[in-house]
Amino acid sequence: MSDLVCENLNMTFRNPQTGAVVEALKDINFTLKKGELLSVLGPSGCGKTTLLNVIAGFLNATGGCAKLSGNVIERPGVERGMVFQQGALFEWLTVARNVDFGLRMKGKDPEENQQEVDKWLDIVGLKGFGETPTYQLSGGMQQRVALARCLINEPDVILMDEPLGALDALTREKMQSLVLEIWKETGKTIMIITHSVEEALLLGERLFVMAPRPGRVHKEYNLPFAERGLNDPLREIKHDPQFGEVREEILTMIWDMEEEIMGRG
Amino acid sequence: MASWLSDNRAVIAAVLVIMFLAALIWSVVFGYRQTKLTENDEIFGDPVRTKGGWYWAVTGLSALMLIWFYFSWGTGRAFFPDAANEMCQVAKLEESISPIKAALPIGSRYYKSTLLVSRNSAQLDVLEQEIPTGAFSLTEQIELKSIINQIRSMIANSSNLTIVNSEADLKLNNVIIGLGEISARLQAGFEELSPSQEALTQPKWGTTYIEIPVLPTTSLGILFDESSVEAAEIASAFLKIRNHIPENDALIEDTKVRILALKDVNKTGSFGEKTGEIRVAFVKAVERIFKRLDDGLVFPAASLIGVNDAIENLALARKNAQGILRFVDAIFFPGPGIVKSKTQCTEQGSARWLPKPTDVISTFLRLANPDLENGGGYRGETLLWWDWKPISSYVAFIFPDWIADIWPGEYASHGSDGKIDPNVKDKLLAFVQGEISLGYIPMLDGHIWDSLFRVIVAMGLGILLGVPLGLFMGVSRFFKSFFDPLIELYRPVPPLAWAPLILTIFGIQDDGKIFLLFMVAFAIMVISARTGASGVQLTKIRASHSLGATDRQIMWNVIFPNALPEVLTGIRISIGVCWGTLVAAEMLAGTTGVGFIENIARTVSDYELIWVTILIMGVLGLAFDIMMRWVIKKTIPWRGMG
Numbered sequence: 001m002s003d004l005v006c007e008n009l010n011m012t013f014r015n016p017q018t019g020a021v022v023e024a025l026k027d028i029n030f031t032l033k034k035g036e037l038l039s040v041l042g043p044s045g046c047g048k049t050t051l052l053n054v055i056a057g058f059l060n061a062t063g064g065c066a067k068l069s070g071n072v073i074e075r076p077g078v079e080r081g082m083v084f085q086q087g088a089l090f091e092w093l094t095v096a097r098n099v100d101f102g103l104r105m106k107g108k109d110p111e112e113n114q115q116e117v118d119k120w121l122d123i124v125g126l127k128g129f130g131e132t133p134t135y136q137l138s139g140g141m142q143q144r145v146a147l148a149r150c151l152i153n154e155p156d157v158i159l160m161d162e163p164l165g166a167l168d169a170l171t172r173e174k175m176q177s178l179v180l181e182i183w184k185e186t187g188k189t190i191m192i193i194t195h196s197v198e199e200a201l202l203l204g205e206r207l208f209v210m211a212p213r214p215g216r217v218h219k220e221y222n223l224p225f226a227e228r229g230l231n232d233p234l235r236e237i238k239h240d241p242q243f244g245e246v247r248e249e250i251l252t253m254i255w256d257m258e259e260e261i262m263g264r265g
Numbered sequence: 266m267a268s269w270l271s272d273n274r275a276v277i278a279a280v281l282v283i284m285f286l287a288a289l290i291w292s293v294v295f296g297y298r299q300t301k302l303t304e305n306d307e308i309f310g311d312p313v314r315t316k317g318g319w320y321w322a323v324t325g326l327s328a329l330m331l332i333w334f335y336f337s338w339g340t341g342r343a344f345f346p347d348a349a350n351e352m353c354q355v356a357k358l359e360e361s362i363s364p365i366k367a368a369l370p371i372g373s374r375y376y377k378s379t380l381l382v383s384r385n386s387a388q389l390d391v392l393e394q395e396i397p398t399g400a401f402s403l404t405e406q407i408e409l410k411s412i413i414n415q416i417r418s419m420i421a422n423s424s425n426l427t428i429v430n431s432e433a434d435l436k437l438n439n440v441i442i443g444l445g446e447i448s449a450r451l452q453a454g455f456e457e458l459s460p461s462q463e464a465l466t467q468p469k470w471g472t473t474y475i476e477i478p479v480l481p482t483t484s485l486g487i488l489f490d491e492s493s494v495e496a497a498e499i500a501s502a503f504l505k506i507r508n509h510i511p512e513n514d515a516l517i518e519d520t521k522v523r524i525l526a527l528k529d530v531n532k533t534g535s536f537g538e539k540t541g542e543i544r545v546a547f548v549k550a551v552e553r554i555f556k557r558l559d560d561g562l563v564f565p566a567a568s569l570i571g572v573n574d575a576i577e578n579l580a581l582a583r584k585n586a587q588g589i590l591r592f593v594d595a596i597f598f599p600g601p602g603i604v605k606s607k608t609q610c611t612e613q614g615s616a617r618w619l620p621k622p623t624d625v626i627s628t629f630l631r632l633a634n635p636d637l638e639n640g641g642g643y644r645g646e647t648l649l650w651w652d653w654k655p656i657s658s659y660v661a662f663i664f665p666d667w668i669a670d671i672w673p674g675e676y677a678s679h680g681s682d683g684k685i686d687p688n689v690k691d692k693l694l695a696f697v698q699g700e701i702s703l704g705y706i707p708m709l710d711g712h713i714w715d716s717l718f719r720v721i722v723a724m725g726l727g728i729l730l731g732v733p734l735g736l737f738m739g740v741s742r743f744f745k746s747f748f749d750p751l752i753e754l755y756r757p758v759p760p761l762a763w764a765p766l767i768l769t770i771f772g773i774q775d776d777g778k779i780f781l782l783f784m785v786a787f788a789i790m791v792i793s794a795r796t797g798a799s800g801v802q803l804t805k806i807r808a809s810h811s812l813g814a815t816d817r818q819i820m821w822n823v824i825f826p827n828a829l830p831e832v833l834t835g836i837r838i839s840i841g842v843c844w845g846t847l848v849a850a851e852m853l854a855g856t857t858g859v860g861f862i863e864n865i866a867r868t869v870s871d872y873e874l875i876w877v878t879i880l881i882m883g884v885l886g887l888a889f890d891i892m893m894r895w896v897i898k899k900t901i902p903w904r905g906m907g
C-alpha cells in the first residue's frame with residue numbers, strides 16, 4: 001500500500017506586507033497508486049509547484065494532508081526523491097560522489113556504494129563519467145546525474161519539478177524516453193510537473209490540468225500514450241491524430257485560463 | 266665574492282642599465298608588432314583583448330627600473346664613477362665662497378648692506394612716529410628726535426661712496442684680486458696633478474656610510490680642491506672687513522654720550538612704574554639700532570660692485586673649468602647635485618631619499634647574511650634563518666599558567682629542612698611556564714619570520730573561529746542576529762585605532778600583535794563565511810534534505826563546500842589586511858619584525874634600509890597573494906561554473 005494520497009489539501013499564503021491572502025491550493029483530492037505516472041500541467045501560478053513542494057515536505061499544508069503509504073507527510077524524506085529543473089548538483093563533487101550522496105549520508109559501505117553508482121550511471125547512460133566533475137557536464141547530462149542521484153536511494157515516489165524545462169528539444173526528447181524507460185524498469189510512482197503540453201501527454205499515464213485562483217485540479221485525463229511510448233518512438237506518437245486532438249483541447253483550455261488571468265476572459 | 270660585487274657595483278649597475286634599456290626597446294618593438302598582428306581580429310571591448318601581453322609587463326618593469334636607476338643617480342654612478350668626486354670638489358669651492366655671495370645680489374637678491382639700510386631706516390621711521398609723548402618731557406622728545414636723525418646721517422655717511430674708508434677699500438680690492446687669481450687659475454685649466462695616496466685609498470662612492478669620497482682623485486678635482494682652500498681664506502678676510510669712516514666717529518661718540526645721558530635719567534629719575542618701563546624700552550630700541558650701525562657693516566653699494574663682478578667672473582671660470590662635467594651633472598644627476606657641508610659631500614634631490622638599486626640589494630644582502638658576528642642581520646637578529654629553539658618556549662606560549670593554578674591541590678612550601686619538594690602541581694606549573702627542558706627543534710628565525718609567524722598564528726585563529734561562526738550566522742537567525750551587531754560594532758574601526766589599546770592590554774610583543782591581527786582576520790572571515798553560507802541555492806538544500814541528509818551533514822557537506830569560494834577569498838583579503846596592519850603595528854612598538862626595522866631606519870634617516878624593508882614587505886605581500894591565488898585555483902575549480 002505505497003499509494004500517494006492527497007486529502008482536501010489546502011494551501012494559503014499571506015503576504016506579510018499587504019495582508020492579502022492567496023489560495024495557492026484548494027481542496028485537492030487524489031490518489032496515486034504505486035507505479036502510476038502522473039503529469040501535472042497548468043498555467044503559471046496555478047499552484048502546481050506548491051503541490052509538489054507540499055508532497056515533497058518542503059512546505060506544510062494549511063489544511064488537509066498528503067499521505068504516502070498511510071503516513072502523513074510533514075518533512076522531506078528519502079522515500080520521496082526530488083529532481084529539480086536545474087540539477088541542483090553539488091558542483092564540488094564528482095558525478096559518482098553526487099550520485100552516492102544519499103548513500104554516504106546514511107553511512108553505507110563505500111564499496112557497495114560504488115557498485116550501486118556504476119549500476120545507476122549505466123542506467124541513465126553515463127557509464128564512465130563517474131570521476132568527471134559535474135560542472136563539466138552538459139545540461140542533459142546533469143539532469144541524468146540528478147535522476148541517478150535520486151533513484152539510487154530507492155524512493156517510493158519520484159517528484160520532478162519541470163525536470164526537462166531547461167533542455168534543448170533534442171536532449172529533451174531523449175530524456176523523455178529515459179524517464180519512460182526508468183518508469184518501466186523500476187515501476188516507481190512518478191509525478192512530473194511540466195509546462196509543456198506535449199511532454200505532459202507523452203509522459204502522463206494520468207494527467208491533471210490545474211487551474212489558478214484558487215489552485216485546483218481542473219480536469220483529469222487517463223491517457224494511453226505513456227504506455228505506448230515504452231515501445232514506439234515518441235515522434236510517431238506525436239503524429240497520432242488522437243494525440244493531436246487531446247493536445248488541442250488542453251491548449252485551448254490553458255489558453256482560456258491565461259486569458260482569464262489577464263482579465264480578458 | 267660579496268665584497269667584489271660590492272666594490273664593483275658601479276660596473277654591475279652599468280651592465281644592468283644597458284640590459285634594462287635593451288629590454289625596454291625590444292619589448293616595445295615586439296609589443297608593437299604583436300599589436301599589429303592581432304589588430305584586425307579583435308574588436309574593442311572584447312575581454313580577450315586583455316589576455317597575454319607579457320611583453321608590455323617587460324616594458325613597464327624595465328621602464329620602472331630605468332627610472333629608478335636614473336633618479337637615484339644609479340645611471341650617473343654607473344657611467345661616470347668619478348663625477349661625484351669632482352662635483353664634490355666643485356661644491357667645496359661653492360661652500361668656500363658662499364659667505365661672500367651671501368653679502369651680494371649674486372647670492373641673495375640684495376646687497377646685505379641694502380637690507381641693513383632698509384631695515385634700520387624703516388625701524389627709525391617707526392620709532393620717530395611713536396615717541397611716547399606721555400613718558401618723555403618735551404625737551405626729551407626733541408632730544409630723541411635729534412638722536413634718531415643723527416643715526417640717519419650715520420647711515421647716509423656709510424652709504425656715501427665719495428667718503429671713502431681707504432683701509433676697507435684696500436681690503437675689498439685684495440678680495441677682488443684674490444678672486445681674480447682663482448678665476449685665472451681655473452681658466453688656465455689643469456695640468457697633470459696627481460692625487461694623494463690617501464685620496465686613492467678612499468672607499469668608493471656609496472660603499473660605506475661616507476657617501477662620496479671627499480679627497481680629490483682627479484686633476485680637475487685637485488684644481489677645484491686647491492681653489493676652494495684659497496677661496497676660503499679670501500672669504501674669511503672678506504667677512505672681517507668693516508666700513509669705519511672718520512666722518513662717523515664724532516657722531517658715534519656724541520650719540521653714545523646722549524643715549525647714556527637718557528639712560529641715566531631713566532635710572533635716577535622717579536617715574537611711575539609704567540612710565541618707567543616705557544622709557545627704558547624706548548631708549549633700548551634706539552640704542553639697538555645705533556649699535557648695529559656702529560659695527561660698520563654698511564658699505565656703499567658701488568664699493569661692492571667690484572667684488573660682485575669678481576664673483577661673477579669666478580662663476581664663469583668655474584663653468585669653463587667644469588667643462589663636460591657640467592652637462593654630466595645636469596643630465597645624469599637630476600636635482601640640486603652634490604652639496605658640501607662641514608665634513609662631507611652629500612647627494613641632494615631625489616638621490617637623497619631614493620637609494621640606488623645596487624645599494625639597496627647590497628644592504629639587503631648585508632641584512633640577509635645570517636652570520637650575526639660579522640655584521641649580518643639587524644640589531645642582533647637575522648632577517649630569515651633557522652635556529653635550534655627549545656620546545657618548552659612554545660609550550661609556554663600555548664598553555665596559560667592558570668592551567669596549573671586550577672589543578673587540585675596546593676603548591677609545595679619549603680619544608681622544615683629548608684628544602685622544597687615539588688609536587689605534581691609545581692611540576693605542572695614549571696611545564697606550562699616552559700621551565701622544563703623538552704629538547705630542541707629546528708625552527709625558522711629572524712625578523713621576517715617573526716612577522717610571518719604573527720600573521721600565520723592570527724590567521725589560523727581567525728579562520729578556526731571565524732569560519733564556523735560565519736557559517737552558523739549564515740543559517741541561523743539567532744547566530745546572525747546575536748553576533749552581527751557585535752561584530753559590526755568593532756569591525757569598522759580601523760585596526761590601527763585599536764592598536765594602542767590592544768598593545769597596552771596584551772603587551773607589545775607577539776601576544777598583542779597576534780590579537781590585533783586576529784581581530785582583523787576574524788571579522789573578515791566571519792563576514793565572508795556568512796556570505797558564502799547564506800548564498801547557498803535553496804534547491805541544493807532541498808535536494809540534500811530529500812536525499813536524507815541530516816542538518817549537521819548538510820552543514821558540513823553542502824553549506825561549507827558551497828561557501829568555500831567566499832571563505833578562500835576572505836582568507837586572501839584578510840592576509841593582505843593583516844600584513845598591512847602588522848607592519849604598522851610593528852612600527853608602533855616592538856623589538857623585532859620588518860616594521861620594526863623600518864621604524865628604526867626612519868628615525869636615523871637610513872633611506873636604503875627603508876627601501877629594503879618596503880621591498881621586503883611588497884615581495885612578501887605579493888607572495889602571499891600569489892599563494893592564495895594558486896590555492897583558490899586548485900581547491901575550487903568549479904568557481905563560476907556551477
